[in-house]
Amino acid sequence: MPKRVQSKKRAPAAKRTAKKTLKSKAVKSTKKIRARKPTVDQKPPVQELTEVSEAQIAVHWKEEETFMPSEKLKAQANMNDPKVFERFKQENFPNCFKEYADMLDWFEPYQQVLDTSNAPFWKWFTGGKLNVSYNCVDRHLAKYGKKPAIIFVAEPETEADWVLTYEDLYKRVNEVAALLRSLGLKKGDRVTFHLPMTPELPITMLACARLGVIHSQVFAGFSGQACGSRVHDSGSRFLVTMDAYWRNGSLIDHKANADLAVQTSEELGQKVDKVLVWQRYPGKYSGKTPMVEGRDVFMNDLLKPFDGKTVEPEKMDSEDPLFLMYTSGTTGKPKGIQHRTGGYLAYVTATSKWVQDIHPDDVYWCLADIGWITGHSYIVYGPLAVAATSVIFEGVPTYPDAARPWRVSERLGVNIFHTAPTSIRMLRKLGPELPRKYKHHFKCMTTVGEPIEPEAWRWYYHEVGRGEAAITDTWWQTETGGFLCSTLPALMKMKPGSAGPGMPGIFPVILDENGNEVPAGSNKAGNLCIRNPWPGEMQTIWGDPDRYVRTYYARYNKKPKSTDWRDWPYLAGDGALQAADGYIRVLGRIDDVINVAGHRLGTKEIESACLAVPEVAEAAVVPVVDEMKGRVPEVYVALKPGIQASDAIINSIIKANEEYIGKIARPKHVYIVPDMPKTRSGKIMRRVLASISNRLDVGDVTTLANPTVVEEIRVMVQGKDVKVSKEAIPEDIAKFGEQNA
Ligand code: WTA
Numbered sequence: 001m002p003k004r005v006q007s008k009k010r011a012p013a014a015k016r017t018a019k020k021t022l023k024s025k026a027v028k029s030t031k032k033i034r035a036r037k038p039t040v041d042q043k044p045p046v047q048e049l050t051e052v053s054e055a056q057i058a059v060h061w062k063e064e065e066t067f068m069p070s071e072k073l074k075a076q077a078n079m080n081d082p083k084v085f086e087r088f089k090q091e092n093f094p095n096c097f098k099e100y101a102d103m104l105d106w107f108e109p110y111q112q113v114l115d116t117s118n119a120p121f122w123k124w125f126t127g128g129k130l131n132v133s134y135n136c137v138d139r140h141l142a143k144y145g146k147k148p149a150i151i152f153v154a155e156p157e158t159e160a161d162w163v164l165t166y167e168d169l170y171k172r173v174n175e176v177a178a179l180l181r182s183l184g185l186k187k188g189d190r191v192t193f194h195l196p197m198t199p200e201l202p203i204t205m206l207a208c209a210r211l212g213v214i215h216s217q218v219f220a221g222f223s224g225q226a227c228g229s230r231v232h233d234s235g236s237r238f239l240v241t242m243d244a245y246w247r248n249g250s251l252i253d254h255k256a257n258a259d260l261a262v263q264t265s266e267e268l269g270q271k272v273d274k275v276l277v278w279q280r281y282p283g284k285y286s287g288k289t290p291m292v293e294g295r296d297v298f299m300n301d302l303l304k305p306f307d308g309k310t311v312e313p314e315k316m317d318s319e320d321p322l323f324l325m326y327t328s329g330t331t332g333k334p335k336g337i338q339h340r341t342g343g344y345l346a347y348v349t350a351t352s353k354w355v356q357d358i359h360p361d362d363v364y365w366c367l368a369d370i371g372w373i374t375g376h377s378y379i380v381y382g383p384l385a386v387a388a389t390s391v392i393f394e395g396v397p398t399y400p401d402a403a404r405p406w407r408v409s410e411r412l413g414v415n416i417f418h419t420a421p422t423s424i425r426m427l428r429k430l431g432p433e434l435p436r437k438y439k440h441h442f443k444c445m446t447t448v449g450e451p452i453e454p455e456a457w458r459w460y461y462h463e464v465g466r467g468e469a470a471i472t473d474t475w476w477q478t479e480t481g482g483f484l485c486s487t488l489p490a491l492m493k494m495k496p497g498s499a500g501p502g503m504p505g506i507f508p509v510i511l512d513e514n515g516n517e518v519p520a521g522s523n524k525a526g527n528l529c530i531r532n533p534w535p536g537e538m539q540t541i542w543g544d545p546d547r548y549v550r551t552y553y554a555r556y557n558k559k560p561k562s563t564d565w566r567d568w569p570y571l572a573g574d575g576a577l578q579a580a581d582g583y584i585r586v587l588g589r590i591d592d593v594i595n596v597a598g599h600r601l602g603t604k605e606i607e608s609a610c611l612a613v614p615e616v617a618e619a620a621v622v623p624v625v626d627e628m629k630g631r632v633p634e635v636y637v638a639l640k641p642g643i644q645a646s647d648a649i650i651n652s653i654i655k656a657n658e659e660y661i662g663k664i665a666r667p668k669h670v671y672i673v674p675d676m677p678k679t680r681s682g683k684i685m686r687r688v689l690a691s692i693s694n695r696l697d698v699g700d701v702t703t704l705a706n707p708t709v710v711e712e713i714r715v716m717v718q719g720k721d722v723k724v725s726k727e728a729i730p731e732d733i734a735k736f737g738e739q740n741a
Pocket residue numbers: 327372373374447448449450451452473474475476477478479499572573574586588589595598599600
């Protein structure tokens with residue numbers, strides 16, 4: 001029985017940046033690779049050791065003190081009725097979700113709440129007809145037409161805000177819809193966006209939704225190639241982009257990425273007819289690459305004849321797809337997560353109302369990028385469906401300094417704030433005292449995307465929220481559409497480091513390897529699953545329904561023909577444990593996905609990028625703990641016979657990752673090793689490499705085909721005399737690579 005240890009803290013990360021480390025690693029040959037010296041703080045805190053089974057890793061993390069929401073918050077909250085959990089108890093599933101559907105305007109009522117006849121392809125609110133753009137815009141005009149819907153804050157502080165009222169938004173969405181329709185786009189077509197964080201993105205999303213066109217927004221920070229492969233997979237004939245945008249003080253030339261995207265997509269077999277280019281500064285081209293005659297057109301020019309035009313919102317079936325959002329999985333090919341119209345909108349509307357407590361007179365700011373699911377659900381669709389004023393911020397929160405979020409919040413009167421642990425850590429590190437200098441007041445604050453350390457949570461609570469704001473730690477995924485585990489802010493205690501229990505109508509369960517339930521309060525971790533379907537859940541993976549079943553349902557389903565939802569627990573892909581009070585503590589991914597600063601990257605995608613470098617024979621990517629970003633990838637490569645290691649090869653590998661995926665995939669270190677540690681059957685032991693990168697015991701390697709190389713690599717990475725730690729193993733790191741071993 002192997003020994004596993006869990007600790008309350010993550011192992012601290014090496015302090016050097018990737019850039020510095022690279023410089024220090026002048027590589028001339030495999031023999032001469034310089035080892036990194038560990039820093040003093042790499043010694044993790046001493047923790048209790050326990051012997052446990054593979055399936056149930058005991059977790060020792062003391063229960064945190066809890067915090068209660070204020071009376072002031074409770075008095076005004078959208079959801080302050082404790083009976084809600086009675087209404088949404090399991091016996092009332094699925095009809096309890098009628099309450100969510102009732103928050104929308106339907107052109108035609110639905111016939112059935114949940115249709116399970118083609119399990120696990122669930123159908124929600126079947127027979128109902130509605131339109132998302134109508135629900136997010138038109139229906140607010142009478143009461144909130146003059147109220148800001150979107151406030152755009154540009155990164156340069158000298159630039160004035162762009163405020164769009166619901167009337168302005170209505171006008172723009174209609175004009176863009178009219179234009180897209182004139183280009184021949186219709187219900188069911190796909191359009192890929194590679195748009196940055198400006199109001200043109202939600203405007204174009206809503207215009208597509210008005211016509212029933214399925215949009216697929218690719219995060220603007222992804223490379224042109226990454227965008228191109230998504231254009232191809234979705235079968236889009238149109239790419240919508242912007243010429244340039246500001247990020248971290250630079251005006252980035254973005255149109256160049258569109259050229260690469262089109263080239264990549266066409267190489268893969270998908271022709272792109274038109275590239276529609278928004279101008280960051282209307283009337284002026286801020287890109288550097290020339291517009292391609294006949295293919296590239298400026299949106300601002302095309303829009304001229306459509307001034308004031310309106311388009312009837314298409315009556316969409318509740319089950320018609322609304323959008324695709326690509327996310328990483330265990331293979332090199334990203335999955336096009338397909339979301340539906342009715343169930344999705346109902347779910348994000350209700351959760352925006354109940355969890356984020358958004359009222360029409362609140363000013364809400366979510367710092368995520370609309371290129372990720374958080375932005376789709378909780379900058380655009382959810383908040384606009386509840387008539388919020390939603391702030392869209394172009395840049396990075398630490399530019400020009402770490403007080404920017406507090407300055408903007410004070411100036412705009414933001415009272416609901418939403419961000420990820422990685423930003424919280426960064427803002428805390430760069431300016432722990434800065435929030436005190438500003439007069440912002442938040443009533444609610446959300447965190448999402450990664451586990452948050454209790455220490456960072458407390459800073460967020462006391463310094464940013466001044467002890468007045470209720471924090472909701474929301475656990476969910478691209479696939480889930482909206483929050484699944486979270487507290488309801490006015491009704492429940494907050495517990496630092498834990499997402500809440502299941503949301504109303506969501507029944508989480510922790511299952512062990514054999515499908516047995518790990519009881520709440522047992523202090524044992526297992527696989528986080530959801531017992532039941534829910535309206536916000538994805539419909540399928542675009543073009544790959546088998547992968548949908550395989551990835552999320554095959555693991556625990558024992559009756560593949562069953563149409564009873566009870567036979568289909570949803571496998572989230574996260575390790576977690578449940579406290580006696582039902583609160584969920586997420587430990588991290590259990591698959592080959594690395595959560596970098598809250599963004600999912602597949603190790604296989606990174607490995608494929610490395611293999612594109614001609615000198616590379618083999619590549620293995622592992623997650624390493626990082627103080628700020630949570631996890632970052634580290635790369636191990638073996639070169640083809642006769643090729644000498646060099647800085648140039650390392651640089652090509654880094655460049656390949658930036659080109660194929662984007663800057664977020666930049667590895668922390670690249671190690672050129674003499675050989676990969678392998679099993680006798682020739683499989684690379686990624687688990688051993690992950691242990692070396694994270695300074696953990698590599699365990700018994702004597703059964704490997706080439707055991708001596710492990711020590712060679714260890715010395716290369718850690719230096720000769722380093723004692724590896726036997727403690728502090730976050731579960732995702734501890735279990736990393738087991739599947740491949
Ligand atoms: C992680 C982001 C801990 C988790 C909305 C999940 C979290 C992955 C939390 C999904 C949280 C998300 N606490 N971990 N509150 N929220 N995660 O698809 O590993 O980009 O599986 O969706 O982020 O990432 P995705």
